[in-house]
Amino acid sequence: MALYEESVHKAFDRIKHSKLNAYITLDKEGALETAGKVDDGKVSGRLAGMTVAVKDCITTKGLLTTCGSKILSGYVPPFDAEVVARLRKEGAVITGKTNMDEFAMGTSTESSYYGPTKNPWDLTRVPGGSSGGSGAAVAGLECRMALGTDTGGSVRCPASFCGVVGIKPTYGLVSRYGVIAYANSLEQVGPMARNVSDAALLLDVIAGHDPKDSTSVPHDACYTDHLVEDVKGLTIGVPKEYFGEGTDKKVDNAVWSAIMKLDKLGADYKEVSLPHTKYALSAYYIIAMCEASSNLARFDGLRYGLRIGKDENWHTTFSRIRAEGFGEEVKRRIMLGTYALSEGYYGKYYLKALKVRTLIKQDFEKVFKGVDVLAAPTMPTTAFKIGEHADDPLSMYMADIDTVPVNLAGVPSISVPCGFAGKLPIGIQFIGGFFDEPKIIRTAHTYELNTDFQKLPEGF
Numbered sequence: 459m460a461l462y463e464e465s466v467h468k469a470f471d472r473i474k475h476s477k478l479n480a481y482i483t484l485d486k487e488g489a490l491e492t493a494g495k496v497d498d499g500k501v502s503g504r505l506a507g508m509t510v511a512v513k514d515c516i517t518t519k520g521l522l523t524t525c526g527s528k529i530l531s532g533y534v535p536p537f538d539a540e541v542v543a544r545l546r547k548e549g550a551v552i553t554g555k556t557n558m559d560e561f562a563m564g565t566s567t568e569s570s571y572y573g574p575t576k577n578p579w580d581l582t583r584v585p586g587g588s589s590g591g592s593g594a595a596v597a598g599l600e601c602r603m604a605l606g607t608d609t610g611g612s613v614r615c616p617a618s619f620c621g622v623v624g625i626k627p628t629y630g631l632v633s634r635y636g637v638i639a640y641a642n643s644l645e646q647v648g649p650m651a652r653n654v655s656d657a658a659l660l661l662d663v664i665a666g667h668d669p670k671d672s673t674s675v676p677h678d679a680c681y682t683d684h685l686v687e688d689v690k691g692l693t694i695g696v697p698k699e700y701f702g703e704g705t706d707k708k709v710d711n712a713v714w715s716a717i718m719k720l721d722k723l724g725a726d727y728k729e730v731s732l733p734h735t736k737y738a739l740s741a742y743y744i745i746a747m748c749e750a751s752s753n754l755a756r757f758d759g760l761r762y763g764l765r766i767g768k769d770e771n772w773h774t775t776f777s778r779i780r781a782e783g784f785g786e787e788v789k790r791r792i793m794l795g796t797y798a799l800s801e802g803y804y805g806k807y808y809l810k811a812l813k814v815r816t817l818i819k820q821d822f823e824k825v826f827k828g829v830d831v832l833a834a835p836t837m838p839t840t841a842f843k844i845g846e847h848a849d850d851p852l853s854m855y856m857a858d859i860d861t862v863p864v865n866l867a868g869v870p871s872i873s874v875p876c877g878f879a880g881k882l883p884i885g886i887q888f889i890g891g892f893f894d895e896p897k898i899i900r901t902a903h904t905y906e907l908n909t910d911f912q913k914l915p916e917g918f
């Protein structure tokens with residue numbers, strides 16, 4: 459059997475016996491077809507023959523796309539998202555659609571209608587979210603790389619919990635055309651992979667201007683050119699608000715060891731402050747829920763997706779479909795977002811949150827005048843137990859404390875493994891200024907080359 463076809467068979471064999479529930483939909487037939495064409499020399503490109511899994515909120519022509527929700531049951535898009543079209547153009551072998559928190563709302567992948575995904579390092583724990591299926595599939599060798607989306611940490615959190623690499627690009631760098639929107643002003647599609655080189659390669663393919671997305675920015679760069687081992691003269695800022703209280707001691711220590719390692723390799727570090735960090739979570743959740751309440755108004759089951767009961771008047775049918783089709787967390791956010799946007803509360807919540815967002819952005823702009831990159835924990839803890847936050851949504855929101863400021867500001871960040879607490883991986887994030895992906899990729903790559911935290915979970 460030819461080389462790439464064989465690698466597809468291997469991946470699908472692993473998936474068949476997997477306990478992870480990383481995928482919602484598989485496309486073995488399509489994957490074998492593309493791999494066969496690569497083997498025959500009919501398809502080529504920078505990702506030729508490489509297996510890539512795609513988060514289920516990114517539309518794929520002819521392939522079920524559910525966003526982890528019952529309301530999109532049976533929805534098969536007639537078009538590809540721009541990022542998917544770019545994958546195909548470069549010869550990628552798309553394995554299938556990965557599990558996720560419903561409409562990307564969550565930090566654990568537990569809110570998926572299709573059941574929770576398990577963490578390959580410990581099956582009793584969550585893989586992080588909302589791109590938990592992508593993180594688990596990469597860590598569990600069920601694909602070589604994957605796409606996720608990061609609205610408030612959804613790529614970096616599962617990267618951290620699953621011991622892989624994840625990038626949240628600068629806002630506007632990657633097209634959102636064909637990405638089912640949760641909170642447009644915050645989200646970006648980002649690569650996930652087992653090492654920085656693969657993540658940079660995937661970013662090369664998906665980044666770049668797309669006239670079909672009005673927020674897409676013309677900006678050319680080759681990220682794989684920056685896979686150099688060199689941090690000499692680089693100044694690393696260590697934001698004091700990201701350490702200490704609320705952060706697991708083991709996470710704190712691992713991140714500090716990473717900073718010391720980079721110092722030894724020739725970088726300098728200094729403590730800095732991002733003083734508005736403490737307001738980031740509230741601002742993020744208000745803005746994200748407001749945008750979600752507006753975005754999700756389009757799901758009425760009348761044109762596509764779930765259709766139940768017999769059709770009655772418009773209002774009854776519409777309400778029944780939405781009541782049945784959306785899960786609890788999605789409903790909570792629609793209601794809270796609608797409330798925050800309503801007359802009398804709009805100024806008090808939504809407008810205020812936007813003002814806080816500006817202050818947070820300014821914090822980053824100021825700090826990057828004195829440092830090249832920032833280093834901080836990606837998550838304040840390692841992967842938590844499935845069900846641990848089930849009855850307390852607020853405690854789940856709190857886990858996003860270190861990731862959401864980056865989305866509010868629009869700057870890029872990369873998460874890489876930096877140690878273990880017991881058998882559970884810990885992640886460090888390197889944050890850059892606008893379009894400073896080359897710098898954070900160089901820092902992460904140099905760090906990765908000088909450490910050995912790129913391990914496979916036991917049994918894989």
Ligand SMILES: NC(=O)C[C@H](N)C(=O)O
Pocket residue numbers: 562563564565587588607608609610611612613746858
């Ligand atoms: N979508 C994300 O980036 C995840 C974030 N925890 C949220 O629920 O909004």
